[in-house]
Amino acid sequence: xxxxxxxxxxxxxxxxxxxxxxxxxxxxxxxxxxxxxxxxxxxxxxxxxxxxxxxxxxxxxxxxxxxxxxxxxxxxxxxxxxxxxxxxxxxxxxxxxxxxxxxxxxxxxxxxxxxxxxxxxxxxxxxxxxxxxxxxxxxxxxxxxxxxxxxxxxxxxxxxxxxxxxxxxxxxxxxxxxxxxxxxxxxxxxxxxxxxxxxxxxxxxxxxxxxxxxx
Amino acid sequence: xxxxxxxxxxxxxxxxxxxxxxxxxxxxxxxxxxxxxxxxxxxxxxxxxxxxxxxxxxxxxxxxxxxxxxxxxxxxxxxxxxxxxxxxxxxxxxxxxxxxxxxxxxxxxxxxxxxxxxxxxxxxxxxxxxxxxxxxxxxxxxxxxxxxxxxxxxxxxxxxxxxxxxxxxxxxxxxxxxxxxxxxxxxxxxxxxxxxxxxxxxxxxxxxxxxxxxxxxxxxxxxxxxxxxxxxxxxxxxxxxxxxxxxxxxxxxxxxxxxxxxxxxxxxxxxxxxxxxxxxxxxxxxxxxxxxxxxxxxxxxxxxxxxxxxxxxxxxxxxxxxxxxxxxxxxxxxxxxxxxxxxxxxxxxxxxxxxxxxxxxxxxxxxxxxxxxxxxxxxxxxxxxxxxxxxxxxxxxxxxxxxxxxxxxxxxxxxxxxxxxxxxxxxxxxxxxxxxxxxxxxxxxxxxxxxxxxxxxxxxxxxxxxxxxxxxxxxxxxxxxxxxxxxxxxxxxxxxxxxxxxxxxxxxxxxxxxxxxxxxxxxxxxxxxxxxxxxxxxxxxxxxxxxxxxxxxxxxxxxxxxxxxxxxxxxxxxxxxxxxxxxxxxxxxxxxxxxxxxxxxxxxxxxxxxxxxxxxxxxxxxxxxxxxxxxxxxxxxxxxxxx
Numbered sequence: 070x071x072x073x074x075x076x077x078x079x080x081x082x083x084x085x086x087x088x089x090x091x092x093x094x095x096x097x098x099x100x101x102x103x104x105x106x107x108x109x110x111x112x113x114x115x116x117x118x119x120x121x122x123x124x125x126x127x128x129x130x131x132x133x134x135x136x137x138x139x140x141x142x143x144x145x146x147x148x149x150x151x152x153x154x155x156x157x158x159x160x161x162x163x164x165x166x167x168x169x170x171x172x173x174x175x176x177x178x179x180x181x182x183x184x185x186x187x188x189x190x191x192x193x194x195x196x197x198x199x200x201x202x203x204x205x206x207x208x209x210x211x212x213x214x215x216x217x218x219x220x221x222x223x224x225x226x227x228x229x230x231x232x233x234x235x236x237x238x239x240x241x242x243x244x245x246x247x248x249x250x251x252x253x254x255x256x257x258x259x260x261x262x263x264x265x266x267x268x269x270x271x272x273x274x275x276x277x278x279x280x281x282x283x284x
Numbered sequence: 285x286x287x288x289x290x291x292x293x294x295x296x297x298x299x300x301x302x303x304x305x306x307x308x309x310x311x312x313x314x315x316x317x318x319x320x321x322x323x324x325x326x327x328x329x330x331x332x333x334x335x336x337x338x339x340x341x342x343x344x345x346x347x348x349x350x351x352x353x354x355x356x357x358x359x360x361x362x363x364x365x366x367x368x369x370x371x372x373x374x375x376x377x378x379x380x381x382x383x384x385x386x387x388x389x390x391x392x393x394x395x396x397x398x399x400x401x402x403x404x405x406x407x408x409x410x411x412x413x414x415x416x417x418x419x420x421x422x423x424x425x426x427x428x429x430x431x432x433x434x435x436x437x438x439x440x441x442x443x444x445x446x447x448x449x450x451x452x453x454x455x456x457x458x459x460x461x462x463x464x465x466x467x468x469x470x471x472x473x474x475x476x477x478x479x480x481x482x483x484x485x486x487x488x489x490x491x492x493x494x495x496x497x498x499x500x501x502x503x504x505x506x507x508x509x510x511x512x513x514x515x516x517x518x519x520x521x522x523x524x525x526x527x528x529x530x531x532x533x534x535x536x537x538x539x540x541x542x543x544x545x546x547x548x549x550x551x552x553x554x555x556x557x558x559x560x561x562x563x564x565x566x567x568x569x570x571x572x573x574x575x576x577x578x579x580x581x582x583x584x585x586x587x588x589x590x591x592x593x594x595x596x597x598x599x600x601x602x603x604x605x606x607x608x609x610x611x612x613x614x615x616x617x618x619x620x621x622x623x624x625x626x627x628x629x630x631x632x633x634x635x636x637x638x639x640x641x642x643x644x645x646x647x648x649x650x651x652x653x654x655x656x657x658x659x660x661x662x663x664x665x666x667x668x669x670x671x672x673x674x675x676x677x678x679x680x681x682x683x684x685x686x687x688x689x690x691x692x693x694x695x696x697x698x699x700x701x702x703x704x705x706x707x708x709x710x711x712x713x714x715x716x717x718x719x720x721x722x723x724x725x726x727x728x729x730x731x732x733x734x735x736x737x738x739x740x741x742x743x744x745x746x747x748x749x750x751x752x753x754x755x756x757x758x759x760x761x762x763x764x765x766x767x768x769x770x771x772x773x774x775x776x777x778x779x780x781x782x783x784x785x786x787x788x789x790x791x792x793x794x795x796x797x798x799x800x801x802x803x804x805x806x807x808x809x810x811x812x813x814x815x816x817x818x819x820x821x822x823x824x825x826x827x828x829x830x831x832x833x834x835x836x837x838x839x840x841x842x843x844x845x846x847x848x849x850x851x852x853x854x855x856x857x858x859x860x861x862x863x864x865x866x867x868x869x870x871x872x873x874x875x876x877x878x879x880x881x882x883x884x885x886x887x888x889x890x891x892x893x894x895x896x897x898x899x900x901x902x903x904x905x906x907x908x909x910x911x912x913x914x915x916x917x918x919x920x921x922x923x924x925x926x927x
Binding site: 223227231234235238239242252254255257261262 | 374377395396427428461462463464465837893895896897898899901903905
């Protein structure tokens with residue numbers, strides 16, 4: 070019985086059907102299934118599959134976002150249930166996400182935030198055009214493990230290097246893992262500025278974050 | 285031309301060594317050892333120099349000192365009281381003790397060297413008198429001062445107007461990022477200034493008493509030399525001076541470019557790497573005790589294992605050697621001749637293993653001379669007094685009580701392999717401990733030696749393999765134990781191979797290193813006189829200056845130059861490069877002159893960092909400027925033999 074529900078939940082996400090995902094989540098809860106297991110066996114697996122399809126070019130950005138939204142809707146039903154039962158949803162870690170100063174692009178950042186949230190990270194999205202100091206202050210405030218920086222403009226990617234230098238100067242370089250991403254960013258750039266990881270797209274950023282925290 | 289000598293001094297952990305090197309031939313003329321005196325090592329230097337033929341001394345044209353003085357001062361938390369001014373810091377560095385006089389001032393800079401906030405000079409002016417009251421020295425460090433040193437300079441000028449204190453500026457010690465480490469480094473540098481000043485004056489007095497008139501140089505932690513004038517500004521650069529000099533001495537004596545250098549002294553064994561003829565530097569900056577600094581110093585692994593280490597035993601019959609250093613029994617008879625009879629009595633009474641915290645050969649030396657001697661074993665036999673042993677051990681930790689006990693040195697003396705002190709005392713001590721351990725004397729001696737070999741191998745594996753003892757699997761550690769004494773029949777043996785030779789240094793090196801490193805299939809070179817390699821290394825060092833600067837793009841498309849002199853902005857990259865080269869060249873020349881080098885060899889290089897975006901567009905990130913200058917102190921010009 071439980072496997073059938075997990076499978077329906079996976080199908081709903083793969084079909085980008087948020088309403089159906091919500092309905093199955095409700096039904097599962099009503100029939101006494103463990104919401105934690107529904108997330109782990111149903112939602113997370115479907116998201117991983119969609120991430121792989123996206124990275125391979127088999128689906129495109131709108132589809133990925135729809136799948137992530139469907140997943141997020143189902144999680145919205147399940148999370149309060151977990152809390153109600155005195156449990157906590159297993160968190161992969163806390164992530165802060167921002168677009169750097171001088172850059173007002175937020176689509177890429179929003180997708181990464183959504184995908185990482187659906188994957189099981191607690192995500193703090195502090196928005197666009199953020200000064201490095203504001204990003205660091207927020208990271209301290211929310212006590213995050215990972216900081217994800219996004220930029221779309223060639224002229225703003227030097228801010229990422231400066232952010233890492235600010236961490237070094239503050240004596241906090243070892244405290245946070247830094248992942249950079251955005252259209253102009255390359256792996257070579259990430260290495261050169263001393264970032265911990267590079268996310269070529271949202272699913273991969275999520276995967277990199279998970280790997281960094283597993284170390 | 286008559287011979288000219290360089291005098292190398294190693295004021296180390298247990299012994300102070302001096303060596304005279306003939307600068308025209310590169311030959312070691314004479315060397316001597318004496319016990320190190322603490323906390324002021326100058327008496328030990330005087331005693332060692334007194335053992336050298338007086339006729340040699342007027343021919344000395346340069347003196348060079350390697351000393352663990354600064355390292356010890358930091359580890360033992362001995363330093364002058366120093367104030368700390370933090371400009372533009374959000375918080376106080378966690379390392380700095382709460383009792384430190386700290387003032388936090390608004391100001392500081394951003395990553396690009398712009399003012400984060402204006403320097404609050406009026407606040408500083410108002411508080412300066414009470415803050416500096418009674419202080420000899422103060423450290424000033426600003427947030428991102430390595431990108432713009434202006435606020436540090438302004439604060440320093442304000443202090444100089446009305447106060448006579450030594451001032452240390454953070455950006456002048458290192459151009460690395462990390463304001464917390466910068467504060468620790470600057471603060472400790474300030475704390476060391478009065479101490480090092482006294483040490484140098486005392487050493488200069490000793491030297492002039494001995495009729496030597498020659499400039500005094502100090503070995504830095506990276507193995508290069510600086511003048512005493514320079515060392516009074518930057519005493520923190522002398523941390524790890526001793527190990528660094530040993531590397532250079534070992535290299536000079538063995539004429540090798542790549543090796544693991546193992547310097548075994550009375551208290552510790554230090555390991556370091558010689559790579560392509562250079563001292564391998566710790567890339568993170570030197571750490572001394574719990575203090576993380578920005579000092580460029582040799583990457584060294586130190587372990588409390590030496591000739592004078594305490595030998596103890598646990599219930600399973602395993603020996604541990606060190607980390608505590610004690611006075612060998614063979615040296616105790618000089619002050620306490622009764623020790624021989626005492627040991628004879630203990631030998632009668634000792635029956636066998638009793639408990640882990642009992643050492644049958646341990647004696648506490650209590651009070652100022654004429655001190656009294658208390659035997660740990662006799663305390664143990666008296667149930668009413670046994671509890672006082674804990675007080676003695678606590679007093680020993682605090683340095684109020686000294687301890688003498690059986691050491692590896694005693695085992696060598698007892699076997700007749702080493703003539704040193706009173707052999708009878710060592711023999712008796714060995715007999716007592718062997719009886720206690722239920723072993724015969726010769727197998728006890730071998731077991732201790734095997735444990736030393738095992739420890740040396742483990743330390744080398746951890747150091748070269750970049751790991752620590754805890755991470756090495758238990759089985760690996762056991763294998764080292766087995767490899768030193770395989771079972772009869774079929775057993776597993778260990779075969780790890782060190783791919784470079786070992787160069788040994790220090791007095792006990794010959795006794796342990798060749799057999800120890802045989803287990804790592806490595807050749808062990810012991811170039812004479814290896815026991816004073818560190819003192820020789822002090823003389824053969826060169827003076828170096830290494831200065832860095834940075835050029836970065838500004839938001840408005842210009843180029844900002846960041847050097848120890850501050851921040852300047854230029855329209856074009858070539859302009860910034862020219863100016864950067866000019867400033868670094870001048871600073872390097874200034875430093876070299878201060879270190880008695882008139883015409884250094886200089887090498888300027890740049891590293892331009894550009895990166896391609898995914899669309900193929902090139903983004904300019906920065907250019908790092910390096911100026912390296914090297915040379916020998918002026919008195920050496922004619923002596924080519926050392927190069």
